[in-house]
Amino acid sequence: MALSHITYGLTSLVLLFAVYLKYSRRSTPVPPGPRSWRIGGVTHLIPKKHPWLSYARWSERFGPIISFRVYNQTVVVLNDTKAVHELLDKRQAFYSDRPRSWMLHDLCGRANTVFNISATNDRHRKYRTLLRGGLSPQATLSYAPLLECELADLVTRLNDSPALYREHIRRNAAAIIMRVAYGYTVAKDNDLFVRTAEEASQISGLAMAPGRWLVNYFPLLRFVPGWFPGAGFQRQAAIWRKELDKLSGVPHQWVRDQMAAGIDNDCFTTRLLKPSSGKVASVDEEDIIKWAAGGLYAGAADTTFSALVSFILLMAVHPDVQDRARAEILELTGADRLPFVSDIPQFHYLSAVLKEVLRFAPVAPLALPHQVTQEDEYGGYRIPKNATVMANVWSIMHDETLYPDPYTFDPSRFIPVKSGDSLQPDPRGYSFGFGRRTCPGSHFAETSMLLIMAGILLKFDISSSRPRPAIHPLEFTSGITSHIKPFDINIVSRK
Numbered sequence: 001m002a003l004s005h006i007t008y009g010l011t012s013l014v015l016l017f018a019v020y021l022k023y024s025r026r027s028t029p030v031p032p033g034p035r036s037w038r039i040g041g042v043t044h045l046i047p048k049k050h051p052w053l054s055y056a057r058w059s060e061r062f063g064p065i066i067s068f069r070v071y072n073q074t075v076v077v078l079n080d081t082k083a084v085h086e087l088l089d090k091r092q093a094f095y096s097d098r099p100r101s102w103m104l105h106d107l108c109g110r111a112n113t114v115f116n117i118s119a120t121n122d123r124h125r126k127y128r129t130l131l132r133g134g135l136s137p138q139a140t141l142s143y144a145p146l147l148e149c150e151l152a153d154l155v156t157r158l159n160d161s162p163a164l165y166r167e168h169i170r171r172n173a174a175a176i177i178m179r180v181a182y183g184y185t186v187a188k189d190n191d192l193f194v195r196t197a198e199e200a201s202q203i204s205g206l207a208m209a210p211g212r213w214l215v216n217y218f219p220l221l222r223f224v225p226g227w228f229p230g231a232g233f234q235r236q237a238a239i240w241r242k243e244l245d246k247l248s249g250v251p252h253q254w255v256r257d258q259m260a261a262g263i264d265n266d267c268f269t270t271r272l273l274k275p276s277s278g279k280v281a282s283v284d285e286e287d288i289i290k291w292a293a294g295g296l297y298a299g300a301a302d303t304t305f306s307a308l309v310s311f312i313l314l315m316a317v318h319p320d321v322q323d324r325a326r327a328e329i330l331e332l333t334g335a336d337r338l339p340f341v342s343d344i345p346q347f348h349y350l351s352a353v354l355k356e357v358l359r360f361a362p363v364a365p366l367a368l369p370h371q372v373t374q375e376d377e378y379g380g381y382r383i384p385k386n387a388t389v390m391a392n393v394w395s396i397m398h399d400e401t402l403y404p405d406p407y408t409f410d411p412s413r414f415i416p417v418k419s420g421d422s423l424q425p426d427p428r429g430y431s432f433g434f435g436r437r438t439c440p441g442s443h444f445a446e447t448s449m450l451l452i453m454a455g456i457l458l459k460f461d462i463s464s465s466r467p468r469p470a471i472h473p474l475e476f477t478s479g480i481t482s483h484i485k486p487f488d489i490n491i492v493s494r495k
């Protein structure tokens with residue numbers, strides 16, 4: 001009897017303590033932010049363009065970590081490096097999921113893409129292993145002939161029609177990644193595979209557009225049948241799902257057909273489908289390979305295009321930087337040959353130019369959203385389970401405590417004058433994302449961009465009548481990726 005009283009007492013104590021813990025955590029506030037409307041949250045306050053600038057302004061008022069609600073979804077934006085590293089890097093075990101878009105992931109059947117896959121799904125680990133191996137420094141070196149050949153093609157095109165530089169850069173980015181992923185050579189114009197990949201990314205963008213689909217915020221709506229009045233989203237999703245299913249199989253099937261005919265080219269997909277070990281991929285393994293390769297175009301095309309367009313425009317208004325970088329390249333290669341991938345480790349100044357391009361004009365100003373899978377606390381704030389967590393990369397890159405005079409384009413930030421000089425933080429630690437979602441293509445991206453930058457500077461003079469920019473002079477495009485908005489420039493061949 002006495003024992004049962006003690007057991008009863010202890011159980012009650014444990015229960016009381018659990019309730020205390022639960023409610024004391026609840027009383028910890030979420031990070032501050034703008035006032036929400038009861039139903040829509042702050043949907044009305046988030047501008048369609050350049051949301052990172054609004055978040056930066058809000059953070060001046062509320063502090064480096066802000067939060068707000070979009071319908072029933074809590075969004076936390078981290079505007080400083082400390083919070084970003086503490087949460088997205090150090091606590092990556094539970095900050096590496098993706099927010100679920102019920103419209104795209106479920107109704108359109110895209111939950112398995114490299115970008116969307118949940119970090120708790122074993123496929124995520126498998127994709128990352130394949131991508132890390134397939135884009136490693138060693139693998140990147142094996143693609144050197146391909147990169148050099150595409151550089152020669154780009155130089156020819158720029159010679160023929162320099163005013164079309166953006167079209168040429170876009171084509172070059174697509175051509176490189178299609179060859180790497182599938183061993184496929186892009187046709188001259190209007191290529192089927194490129195059109196296919198662009199269409200898929202367009203549909204994904206529409207299906208994920210913030211605030212557009214109520215089903216993303218009220219997932220029970222996904223059970224409403226398509227014939228029900230007002231269920232237009234179900235009908236739209238059915239159309240997109242069919243389209244996306246068709247699109248994602250096209251290039252993989254092409255590689256399979258090439259292999260069957262014995263005319264396949266060495267690439268990411270064939271290296272995995274017929275590895276040197278001779279082991280044949282199972283049906284499940286082949287499905288993983290197909291989706292991993294499918295992530296390459298989506299990861300590479302827009303990002304490298306954006307960085308290179310910003311680079312060209314910045315060179316046009318910074319002739320001094322252009323001259324110094326060119327002198328470094330010329331010293332190594334001379335004027336008669338194009339640069340090789342093997343030259344890249346010697347391009348110290350050019351490498352600082354690339355870092356400064358990535359800092360000055362962040363390619364992905366908000367990186368990609370993460371989701372936290374358990375409730376957490378940081379800096380006296382509660383981060384609720386399933387909150388969307390974003391890093392404001394733009395804010396970090398323009399933080400004057402890290403980068404003095406942040407609106408000045410100055411690659412020498414990253415060049416030590418004498419040994420032991422402390423340099424400003426390497427922007428690559430932020431531009432390529434965080435934790436278990438860090439960009440697996442960062443090394444490949446850097447190599448291919450440095451080669452193209454060197455080739456362009458060696459063969460062309462870039463100029464503009466626009467004066468060297470003062471504070472806040474350049475405008476940026478808005479989207480998941482961003483680049484400097486084009487202005488009039490001249491690209492002239494160096495004879």
Ligand code: HEM
Binds near residue numbers: 177298307368435444
């Ligand atoms: C300037 C060039 C590039 C930049 C700035 C960039 C940046 C990023 C960023 C910010 C992310 C999201 C990371 C996160 O969620 O924390 C990402 C993811 C990714 N990137 Fe890149 N990227 C670039 C080039 C490339 C290239 C060339 C490839 C492939 C060859 C690639 C493949 C990927 C893939 C597959 C992911 C998805 C990773 C995942 O969700 O697990 N990227 N990249």
